[in-house]
Amino acid sequence: MTAPLGLEEAQARLLALAPQLSSERIATEAALGRVLAEDVIALRTQPPADLSAMDGYALSGDAQAWRLVGESRAGLPYSGVLTDGECVRISTGAMVPPGADRVLLQEDARDDNGAITAAPPPPPGRHIRPRGLDFHAEDVLLTRGTRITAARLALALAAGHGTLAVTRRARVVVIDSGDELSADPAACLPHQIPASNGAMIAAMLAPLDCEVNRIGPVPDTQAALADALARAEDADIVITSGGASVGDHDLIKPALTEWGAEIAFWKIAIKPGKPLLVATRGDCVILGLPGNPVSSFVTAFLFALPLLRAAAGEHDPFARTQKLRTRDDLPAVGPRREFLRAVEADGEVCLAGSQDSSALTALAAADCLIDRPAHSPALPAGEAVRVFNLRNG
């Protein structure tokens, strides 16, 4: 039997298998959460002209008083050219007329029958946003592989893009498996538990904007699993949970083999999450997550999310980590690298409760995972530890 793989080696082997999704062109307004398939290059300059940053008066030159000759409104510019000693009323976002070189704040202005005086007089350039302050036509604003956030969506629109080329949505099938699982959490018999992993995994994938099709709970028979897998023919990625271990009723591995999948690797030296199984069938990648809910969560976080980000072509598919001080004494670590459920407060971390791989209460309280290397000795409170932030998804 081969030894369980280390985390980074397993992640690298998985990402090397990631399907490369094709691209499609969609409305920019619909692109939230999608990944750019090409660079976004500015089609226009922003602002397109010198604009006023304040409501007030656009002045021409230094003077004791400026003669009011008109108005420049946002979307309705003044059509003339100002000469020294002239001014126009101007609103925020309106074009500064040719000849004007500064803007006087309305609150600092006095209007004596069209003679505008200033206290204090503004220096040249004051309150003018110069043309191109934000970006110029032809600037590369966003690069291929960037995921669209609300701000990036606004930037693409401002740059003149009504549509964007993005990676198509991954088709993901999520399968719950286990004889003990009840589909209805409100109608659970004493020998049953509610199926919760599939919904949890789908919720973790939601920010990555995939097409998720849920199947199950599927009973622990090879025929039932074969039926479920047959429904996943079109999937780019199949994620199962449960049945990944070595018990007599852990049938994911044989069911995958029967389906024609090839096992790429099985078992990772991490806790929780040891029985993770990875297989391929054509371009489809199958992740067999362990059934314990926390093991399912941690392996989805460390493997499924990076796999989907990589399939979409995202630059950096891995979650970010930071170093924080632990407020609790941490126990020694065995041969498996451990991911402890923890809560961050004021730049420190403390354990979130039971570290059993079935304990959803601690997972639900946690907002980060403390990463403890295999074979680490016990660590006293106050020492620095590496932490994965779960808020980053």
Ligand SMILES: Nc1nc2c(c(=O)[nH]1)N[C@H]1C(S)=C(S)[C@@H](COP(=O)(O)OP(=O)(O)OC[C@H]3O[C@@H](n4cnc5c(N)ncnc54)[C@H](O)[C@@H]3O)O[C@H]1N2
């Ligand atoms: N002899 C050994 N036994 C086990 C080993 C081992 O190496 N040798 N590994 C243990 C580890 S580590 C884990 S993790 C679990 C994983 O087992 P499975 O992936 O086969 O999961 P199941 O046995 O099917 O279920 C485990 C546990 O999780 C609950 N479960 C399963 N699916 C769901 C779901 N969709 N929603 C909610 N809860 C679910 C299930 O009821 C079980 O309680 O194996 C150890 N055993």
Ligand code: MOO
């Ligand atoms: O992965 Mo298992 O949850 O380590 O017990």
